[in-house]
Amino acid sequence: MNKHDLIRNTLLKKKLNRRKLLSRGLAGLGVGAMGMMPTAFARAAETIAAQAAANGKVLVVLELSGGNDGLNTVVPYGDDAYYRHRPNIGLPKNRLRVLDSHFGLNPGMAGFERLYKDGKLAIVHGCGYDNPSYSHFTSMAYWHTAAPNSGEEYGWVGRLADQMAPSAPANFLVNIAARQSLAVRSERHVPVVFDAPERFMRESFYEEKDALAVVPDIAQVENASRRYLLNIAKSANDASALVRQAWSDYTSPVDYGVNGLDLPKVAALLDAGMPTSLYYVSYRNNAFDTHVFQNDLHQRLLTYTSDAVSAFIQDLERIGREDDVVLMIFSEFGRRVPENVSLGTDHGAANAMFVVGNQVKGGHYGELPSLTQLTEGDNLAYTTDFRRVYQTIIKEWLGQQNTSGLLNGDFESFDMFT
Numbered sequence: 001m002n003k004h005d006l007i008r009n010t011l012l013k014k015k016l017n018r019r020k021l022l023s024r025g026l027a028g029l030g031v032g033a034m035g036m037m038p039t040a041f042a043r044a045a046e047t048i049a050a051q052a053a054a055n056g057k058v059l060v061v062l063e064l065s066g067g068n069d070g071l072n073t074v075v076p077y078g079d080d081a082y083y084r085h086r087p088n089i090g091l092p093k094n095r096l097r098v099l100d101s102h103f104g105l106n107p108g109m110a111g112f113e114r115l116y117k118d119g120k121l122a123i124v125h126g127c128g129y130d131n132p133s134y135s136h137f138t139s140m141a142y143w144h145t146a147a148p149n150s151g152e153e154y155g156w157v158g159r160l161a162d163q164m165a166p167s168a169p170a171n172f173l174v175n176i177a178a179r180q181s182l183a184v185r186s187e188r189h190v191p192v193v194f195d196a197p198e199r200f201m202r203e204s205f206y207e208e209k210d211a212l213a214v215v216p217d218i219a220q221v222e223n224a225s226r227r228y229l230l231n232i233a234k235s236a237n238d239a240s241a242l243v244r245q246a247w248s249d250y251t252s253p254v255d256y257g258v259n260g261l262d263l264p265k266v267a268a269l270l271d272a273g274m275p276t277s278l279y280y281v282s283y284r285n286n287a288f289d290t291h292v293f294q295n296d297l298h299q300r301l302l303t304y305t306s307d308a309v310s311a312f313i314q315d316l317e318r319i320g321r322e323d324d325v326v327l328m329i330f331s332e333f334g335r336r337v338p339e340n341v342s343l344g345t346d347h348g349a350a351n352a353m354f355v356v357g358n359q360v361k362g363g364h365y366g367e368l369p370s371l372t373q374l375t376e377g378d379n380l381a382y383t384t385d386f387r388r389v390y391q392t393i394i395k396e397w398l399g400q401q402n403t404s405g406l407l408n409g410d411f412e413s414f415d416m417f418t
Contacts, residue, residue, distance in 0.1 A: 055399065056324055057277070057324055057325075057326070057397060057398055057399070058270070058276070058277055058278075058279070058321075058324050058325045058326070059277065059278050059279070059325075059326055059328065059393060059397065059398060060263075060266055060279040060280075060281065060312075060325060060326070060327045060328070061157060061183070061278075061279065061280045061281070061327075061328050061330075062261065062263075062281055062282065062283070062305075062309070062327060062328070062329045062330075063140075063181075063183075063280070063281070063282035063283065063329075063330060063331070063332075064282070064283045064287075064288050064305065064329065064330065064331040065136075065140070065282055065283060065284060065285065065286050065287060065288065065331070065332070066136070066285075066286035066287050066288035066289035066290075066331070066332075067136065067139075067288055067289055067331055067332055067333045067334065067335060067347055067348070067351075068288040068301075068331035068334070068335075068351065069288070069290060069294065069298060069334065069335040069345050070331075070334040070335070070350075070351040070352040071086075071334070071335065071337065071380075072086075072089065072090075072091060072106060072294070072295070072298055072345075073105070073106050073109070073302060073352060074099075074103055074104075074105060074106075074123055074125075074352050075090075075091050075096055075103065075104050075105070075106065076102060076103055076368075076371065077091070077092075077093045077096055077098075077102070077103070077104050078101055078102035078103070079102070079371050081371035081372050082371055085337045085338045085339070085371065085378075086337075086338065086339045087339070088339055088343055089294055089295050089339045089343055089344075089345070090339075091104075091106065091107070091295075095107045097109060097110065097112075097113040099113075099116055103123075103364070106298070106299055106302045107299060108299040108300065108302045108303035108306060109302050109303070109305075109306040110303075110306060110307075110310075111306035111307050111308075111309060111310025111311070112306045112309070112310070112354075114310060115309070115310060115313065115356060115362070116362055118362070119360075119361070119362035119363075120313065120356060120357060120358060120360055120362055121354060121355075121356050121360070121362045122354065122355040122356070122360050122361065122362055122363060122364075122365055122414075122416055123352055123353075123354060123363070123364050123365065124352060124353040124354070124355065124365045124366045124384060124388075124389050124414070125352055125364065125365070125366040125367065125368050125369065125383065125384065126350045126352075126366050126367060126368065126369040126380065126381075126382050126383030126384045127330070127350060127351055127352065127353045127366070127382065127384045127385075127386040127389060128333070128334075128349050128350035128351065128380075128382025128384070128385075128386060129142060129148035129149070129382060129385060129386060129387075130148060130149065130382075131148070131149050132333060132349040132350075132379070132382070133149075133333075134333065134347040134348070134349075134377075135347075136286060136289070136332060136347075139332040139333050140182075140332040141182060142332075143183075143330060143332055143386065144156065144181060144182040144183040145182065145183075146387050146390055146406065146407045146408060147408050150408070152408075153185070153187075154185050154186055154187055155181065155182045155183035155184050155185045155186070156183060156390060156406060156407065157173070157183045157184045157278055157280055158173070158183070158184050158185045158186030158187070158189060158191070159186070159187075159405075159406050160278065160394060160398075160400070160406055161173045161184075161186050161188075161189045161191075161277075161278055162186055162187055162188045162189065163400055163402065163405075163406060164277060164278075164398065164400060165189070165277075166188060167188075168186075168188040168189045168190075169275070170238065170239065170275075171192055171238075171239050171242065171274060171275050171276055172189060172275065172276060172277055172278065173186065173189050173191040173192065173276065173277075173278045173280075174191065174192045174193075174266075174269065174274070174276045174278070174279050174280070175191045175192070175193045175279075175280045175281075176193075176194060176195065176262040176265050176266070176279070176280070176281045177193060177195060177262075177280070177281070177282060177284070178195050178284070179193070180193045181280055181282070183280055184278075184280050191280075192239045192243070192276075194240070194243055197243045197244060197246070197247035197265055197268070198244060198247055198248070200240045200243045200244055242272070242274060243269065243274075245272065246268045246269050246271070246272035246274060247265065247268050249268075249271075249272060250264070250267070250268035250271060250272070252264065252267065252315055252318065253318075254311045254314045254315045254318060255307075255311060256307065256308050256311040256312070257303070257304055257307030257308055257311065258303075258304050258307070259283075259304040259305075259308060260308050260311070261281060261282075261283055261304070261305065261308040261309075262281040262282075263281065263308050263309070263311070263312040263315075264312075264315070265281075266279050266281065266312070267312060267315040267316065267319065270316070270319065270321050270324075270325065271319045271321075277398075283301070283304075283305060287301055288301060288331060290335070290344050290345060291340065291342060291344040291345070291346060292342040292343070292344045293342065293343050293344060294339075294343060294344040294345055295343070305329075309327065309329070309356060312327065313327075313356065313357070313358070316358070317358075322357075322358040323358050323359055325357060325358075326355060326356070326357035326359065326360065326393065326397050326417075327355070327356040327357060328353070328354070328355050328356075328389065328393055329353065329354040329355075329356070330351075330353045330354075330386065330389075331351055333347060333348055333349055333351060334348040334349060334350055334351030334352075334379075334380060335347065335348040336348040336377065336378050336379055337371060337374055337378050337379065337380060338378050348377075348379045348380065349375065349377075349379040349380055349381075349382060350369050350379070350380035350381065350382035350383065350384075351380075353386065353389050355389065355392075355393070355416060359397075359417050359418050360416060360417060360418075361415070361416055361417060361418060365384075365414050365416065366383055366384035366388075366414075367383040367384065368383070369381055369382065369383050385411055387407045387408075387409065387411050388411040388412060388413070388414065389414070390403075390406075390407055390411075391403045391407055391410075391411040391412075391413050392413040392414045392416050394406060394407075395413050396413050396414075396415075396416060396417050397417055
């Protein structure tokens with residue numbers, strides 16, 4: 001057995017976790033064993049060096065598209081104003097998964113209830129920004145770029161990648177989606193973007209496949225522009241091979257429920273030792289835009305989300321990565337406080353965010369917004385700039401101290417991690 005075969009077997013069959021790979025110095029070779037050229041060895045080594053600088057920590061961002069109704073997710077049953085605003089769709093205490101004397105979770109959120117009671121779920125209240133937009137597209141762009149009421153060319157996760165790994169090593173940033181999110185758009189990095197891992201490869205006609213699979217010796221190319229394009233092609237070929245192999249090798253006894261929200265794919269890459277520090281996934285297609293007959297649909301959506309997130313945390317424990325990963329969950333806005341005439345809710349403003357992980361100090365964070373002193377349009381007044389949560393994760397979890405340039409301002413962190 002040659003050296004590459006030995007290393008490949010070590011990584012893919014024994015499934016060593018990232019910390020073991022770092023401590024044993026095998027991570028760069030593990031990526032190389034998939035057939036990379038020497039330049040790719042160097043790129044993988046740079047990625048691992050950047051991960052080591054962050055102590056091997058990983059951030060996974062889960063976007064709930066459509067504007068999740070925070071008030072029927074984390075229900076303030078202890079406040080009578082909630083039921084006055086929602087006489088028909090307000091959830092009674094006897095149906096809730098009660099957390100304490102004021103709040104209960106939506107009845108579909110058994111997984112979140114377990115995480116909260118295990119101290120692994122942080123709930124941040126009143127998250128929003130000044131002059132809120134009620135447009136899905138506009139508000140989501142603000143959250144994607146961490147630049148409310150202004151414009152940014154790059155996403156906050158992309159800028160974070162540029163700061164953490166300025167030399168832009170391969171496979172540092174992964175976006176699992178049908179198309180790339182603005183959140184991961186980066187000046188230096190080329191995010192790995194895929195949907196179905198088993199079909200992740202360069203699109204081409206059958207007759208072109210063999211030719212496109214061959215990348216010339218980049219070191220022999222003098223033209224800088226051509227060399228850059230060939231490097232991109234090489235990186236894409238390498239990444240797609242790694243993803244397909246990781247997914248092919250991944251098996252798990254953990255049940256993610258009806259909709260895994262792409263989190264099993266993240267677990268597969270983590271298990272395979274993919275040198276990625278930043279992952280971005282979403283509950284797609286504006287699913288949480290619940291204008292009409294909200295309650296049954298909303299409960300199903302929250303059940304799927306809760307089951308998937310809880311399963312992901314279990315899977316991290318199974319593969320030995322439970323102390324390495326934090327999951328942040330957000331939606332582009334909340335819903336208006338009063339129910340509408342269609343027994344649903346309309347686009348609103350402030351909302352709850354969630355941070356989940358083994359290293360999270362569970363509980364409630366942020367000032368509770370008032371249900372009696374509403375803003376224009378019967379909306380919750382935000383009490384926590386959403387970038388406080390971003391800053392907390394960037395600074396306190398990933399160890400990046402310079403956040404003002406990343407977030408267009410400096411914000412006070414929460415004491416959220418052990």
